[in-house]
Amino acid sequence: MVLGISDPWISAAYIGCILVTLLCVVYGVINWNKGGDDENGQISEEIAWYDKEKDMEEKELGLWDEEG
The missing domain is CATH 1.20.5 (Single alpha-helices involved in coiled-coils or other helix-helix interfaces)
Structure with a gap:
């Protein structure tokens, strides 16, 4: 027991x-710190994705909310 x-x-x-x-x-x-080597690449990829999404919404909807 x-x-x-x-x-x-x-x-x-x-x-x-x-x-x-x-x-x-x-x-x-x-x-702990593995995988941080490509962090700058990931950030630039997210910025490019955000810009592409913004362009698509402006093209389709004609508007974009900067706060969101």
Whole structure:
């Protein structure tokens, strides 16, 4: 009986949750700053997408809301 839990399946579930949490933390620490190399490319792609969407809406609807 571990911590007053007599059923081994319940104990296994608690231990599994703790192990999965530790695994996620370790994975996050290892991959903390990966993928930031292409951030400028992603930003320019989003700006181009925004401009294209704006042009399409101006062409189709004849208006554009600058706040949105």
